[in-house]
Amino acid sequence: MKSVAEICSDLIRFDTTNPGSGERPAAEYVATLLEDAGIATEVFESAPRRTTVVARIDGDSPDALLIHGHLDVVPADPAEWRMHPFSGEITDGCVYGRGAVDMKGSCSMTLATVIGMAARGERPKRDLVLAFLADEEATGEYGSRHAVTEHRELFDGVTEAISESGGFSVPAGDERVYPVAVGERGTAWMKLTAHGVAGHGSRPAIDNPVATLVHALSRVATHEWPVRLTPAVKALIQSLSEITGSPIDLGRLDEEAERLGVLGTLFEGQIRNSANPTMLDAGYKVNVVPSTASAHVDGRYLPGLQEEFLATIDDLLGPKITREFVNLEDAPAAPYPSPFFDEMAAALLAEDPKARPVPYLMSGGTDAKSFARIGIEGYGFAPLMLRPDLDYFGMFHGKDERVPVAGLEFGTRVLTRLLQGN
Incomplete structure (x- = not known):
């Protein structure tokens, strides 16, 4: 079974620049990983090569949780980078490349989590829907908007969702603040x-x-x-x-x-x-x-x-x-305080006793806007323990984008706890 860092590296090597030639190769890779783990997938396109993958995993409760991520990335000029932005090179304890943070690293954590659970014969405590989407870096017209309008039935029973731009660590003296997004502008x-x-x-x-x-x-x-x-x-x-x-x-x-x-x-x-x-x-x-x-x-x-x-x-x-x-x-907002926020906080604390989870509002936007249209409450929770020297916000759409291997492994453990309820 591939490690989370290897999955992240593989995903980065697919040049899914938006605008560009589309997300199809990365989507096919994701679908193959899931199918090989015994997880059935739905693969569809809103336009040629604008490909999305959706999968559902049965849990102990039909009250479903959605984990969504996007496979497209913004452009990157190789001349401005220390190493090629689509090399997916693993060095200095980090995975380098466009999308490492935004958000192929998060997608790799989701994949490593559910594939690991399947290999161990573990069920999530509630039904789980996975969506790996096209076109988030534009308007979502070819990705999340298409998914919620043309494939609405794939999200039946989903009440809450998690995705990017939340759950990352910020140093605060002897502790670490973990902002969990409960809305966005x-x-x-x-x-x-x-x-x-x-x-x-x-x-x-x-x-x-x-x-x-x-x-x-x-x-x-x-x-x-x-x-x-x-x-x-x-x-x-x-x-x-x-x-x-x-x-x-x-x-x-x-x-x-x-x-x-x-x-x-x-x-x-x-x-x-x-x-x-x-x-x-x-x-x-x-x-x-x-x-x-x-x-x-x-x-x-x-x-x-x-x-x-x-x-x-x-x-x-x-x-x-x-x-x-x-x-x-529109500017979506999810409930806070809420039992689900407490579950995310508990999963963080179980892996990092110095964690201080806090609510947070994203200044930008994500595919959560599309899912809010069909009544799904979205949270930003892609747990990641960062090294203090890494500027998380600066790496979004920035040069030399990279994510720590140890951070990805931490996030996979947190997600596993969240999905299993322990």
Whole structure:
């Protein structure tokens, strides 16, 4: 039986860059591993080579848990890496390559866990559904969205789900904080368009859409979004105050995040909405004022604040700018406190007595948004013990992405405890 590090290395060697040639080779590898372990799979495509694998394992209760992960990765330039990003090389105690953290490492932990349980003849305490999905690094249109609409029956009985971006260790003195995500910010990717009057660049402009757009983008980029504390973030801040023994001043959260260092990163991007201009497109010749100019903005909003966010955006843009959504996804939130959160915390503590599990809100987004559409409550829980010198957030979409072998082995043990209920 392959080790979790070997599975992770194998998955990384499949170049599943999105956009690219698709996830099919990695999906076929996953399906083969599961089938060889006696676990039946459903393999389907939303478009050529955009492949997803789903499997169900019977447990002692029909109340099912979903573990989902994505097989696609963002692009990587080999010239910027110490070693080739799709080598899957195992060295210095780490597995290197694009997707090691986001999120082929997590997928490998899921696979190693269920394959190990099957080899030992162990059943999970509840039915288990596994989904290895395409297209998470875009909109999920070819992956999770397709799965929940065209293959809804595969998720019957599922009440809760776990996936990426939670359960990783953060050093806190003699202890380790493990943030478990109980929600995430919503997504509002927007295309903005300004219309004006075309003319010669040497003449006084009548209505220059480039200038109109640039002024609007400046207002968006410099807007100071107010702090809005969700219940999850309030609970996180209270927990961090107790763990550090130093009260966190709610009136100075930006300064407090800087003071706390890596612990502060757990809430610095989750205390307010945000909107970042990311793309510009205008004109075709230096001496021509164009009739239109456009831009894209990456907007993120906290749970329950979609209307407030969009109203603010419209005020900042002004009447001359029109907007359309490239992608609009709600901000899902799972119950906290909850019995299932306690189960995840107990599994962490069983493997790491110095663990301090805390609730956490993700600043970005995952496929949990799609599963929330069909009533599945999603948690970010891909348990991983990290070395203190590794910048977890910096490795997402970053250079020299890598994951510790010992961390993967730790995560496999935690997942096994969670699924067995001990």
